[in-house]
Amino acid sequence: MRFSLDDYLVSESKLNNGSVTLTSSISNLDTSSLHTNIRNPALRETNVDTILDPELDQLVQRLVIDINKLPNTTLNEPYISNIHISNENSWPRKSRIEDSQSFSSVISDSKVHHYVDNTSMIESLSLLLKNKFKQLSEINNNQVDYIRKEKKRQEENKLKELERQRQEKLRLEKEAKLEAEKLQKKQEQLKREKEIKLQQEKAELAKQEKLNQLKKAKSAKYITNRDSIESLFWSYKQKIQSIKDEIVLPIKMAQKPIKSPIMAQKRKINPKFGQLTNSWKQLQLIQNELVTLINQCKDATTSTTNPSPLAFKWILNFVAKAIVHQSESEIGVKPESALPLARLTIFLLNQYPELSDFLMARFVKKCPYIIGYSSLQDTEQRRINMGWKRKSDGKWENDTTYDERMNGMITLYSTITKLNSVNLPDPEQSQLWNIESSWRLVARMANLPKSLLINTHFVILGGWWDACGCEFIKKYGNQSVKLLNLIANEMTNLVSEKKFVGAARLRILYEEWQMTGTIKSFPEMVE
Numbered sequence: 001m002r003f004s005l006d007d008y009l010v011s012e013s014k015l016n017n018g019s020v021t022l023t024s025s026i027s028n029l030d031t032s033s034l035h036t037n038i039r040n041p042a043l044r045e046t047n048v049d050t051i052l053d054p055e056l057d058q059l060v061q062r063l064v065i066d067i068n069k070l071p072n073t074t075l076n077e078p079y080i081s082n083i084h085i086s087n088e089n090s091w092p093r094k095s096r097i098e099d100s101q102s103f104s105s106v107i108s109d110s111k112v113h114h115y116v117d118n119t120s121m122i123e124s125l126s127l128l129l130k131n132k133f134k135q136l137s138e139i140n141n142n143q144v145d146y147i148r149k150e151k152k153r154q155e156e157n158k159l160k161e162l163e164r165q166r167q168e169k170l171r172l173e174k175e176a177k178l179e180a181e182k183l184q185k186k187q188e189q190l191k192r193e194k195e196i197k198l199q200q201e202k203a204e205l206a207k208q209e210k211l212n213q214l215k216k217a218k219s220a221k222y223i224t225n226r227d228s229i230e231s232l233f234w235s236y237k238q239k240i241q242s243i244k245d246e247i248v249l250p251i252k253m254a255q256k257p258i259k260s261p262i263m264a265q266k267r268k269i270n271p272k273f274g275q276l277t278n279s280w281k282q283l284q285l286i287q288n289e290l291v292t293l294i295n296q297c298k299d300a301t302t303s304t305t306n307p308s309p310l311a312f313k314w315i316l317n318f319v320a321k322a323i324v325h326q327s328e329s330e331i332g333v334k335p336e337s338a339l340p341l342a343r344l345t346i347f348l349l350n351q352y353p354e355l356s357d358f359l360m361a362r363f364v365k366k367c368p369y370i371i372g373y374s375s376l377q378d379t380e381q382r383r384i385n386m387g388w389k390r391k392s393d394g395k396w397e398n399d400t401t402y403d404e405r406m407n408g409m410i411t412l413y414s415t416i417t418k419l420n421s422v423n424l425p426d427p428e429q430s431q432l433w434n435i436e437s438s439w440r441l442v443a444r445m446a447n448l449p450k451s452l453l454i455n456t457h458f459v460i461l462g463g464w465w466d467a468c469g470c471e472f473i474k475k476y477g478n479q480s481v482k483l484l485n486l487i488a489n490e491m492t493n494l495v496s497e498k499k500f501v502g503a504a505r506l507r508i509l510y511e512e513w514q515m516t517g518t519i520k521s522f523p524e525m526v527e
Helices: 032-039 054-062 118-220 226-252 256-275 280-300 311-331 335-351 355-366 380-385 399-419 427-431 435-446 455-476 478-494 501-516
Strands: 007-016 019-027 104-108 111-115
Touching (some): 256 280, 311 335, 311 355, 311 399, 335 355, 335 399, 335 455, 399 435, 455 478, 478 501
């Protein structure tokens, strides 16, 4: 802090109520810093009087400076002022100013004439004020330092508090997160346990349901549901229509580059089934040739030149037709030829599982007795449903021809089931070709009402007996004996008055079994 005092003059002193009023003139006085520091709150709080020089302190306290009343004077110019003294004690004790050699006074008639050395007095006062302002500056600086330190301390404390709050918040958030994760894990564990329990309950219910179905299926061997059999029959009829619309007709209408290779494969495949003999070697040769021909059609579905997506399905449908045709045309008159054809069919089913749908649909269309379906044959449509054919002259085939065809197809199917060697990816498809299907076939015929029984039923039961009877007894034991007694003894007695040829032959087979204890089967194939 700086204070400059260039001029100081004493003008007059008057006695007022026991106090001295000294009028002074100060020019060029820099008081801005003084005013600033006096307004400083830090300095106002400091007891400056305890630091001032006592003499200067008294002098400053008694001075009332009125700049406007000071006359204009020149520095170092003597000036006489009138000072009225009312009380000796009211004048300050001897000061440095009074000690100045340049100071003299003359008192006369209560008038005192002061001759003031202005320069000396101003220098002294300036020195004192400078010291005072220096002290004030130091105090101010100390206060500023204190305030800065205090502010810094407060800011540091504030930052520490904020950091503490932040850490506390992080801690609480972490605890909350851990608690939430713990709760979530617990909920997930409970959910998993609940799902496992539910799955176990479902598995148990499914297991129980399966057991119930097995029980029903077992009991259904002796109980025939005519409605379900008829529904099954019409589903296969619909399958045949779908094959015709979606596979046969599109290939028939296809362009020559697509159609011609398929027809060529058909002509090569067709004679292979008629070349079968009772020889294993011949069977293996035909199997290999058929696989080559069928695979060529299968590859045509992804051909880059003339792709034919339906070629493979078309050829499988043709193979199914060829198998059924071979059975109805040859096996009916030569039942033992069923064994090599049955083995070839099983080989193709295992090689091409897709063949199963085509072959079963074709069997049911030609011979619905395979699934135990029977109906009256008193109308043209019912005859068509039961597989009757018309001759070239438009007349229906005779009963003997019809029975031979039905017997041939039943014999082939029964031979396939007795071999029990079809293993397809779909278990339900596999069941269509195992020996349990033979049980269903015979049981459903045994449950037919007398009004539906015709000679054909006994003819095909005789064909089944020849093809599968021996293995049937081995498989089902005493239960099979009961079923054989039912169809060969009780059923034949039921229609004895009708003199069915098929029933007579079946009874002969039954009596022969009763006498010998064995059922003859087809001779095995040779090398």
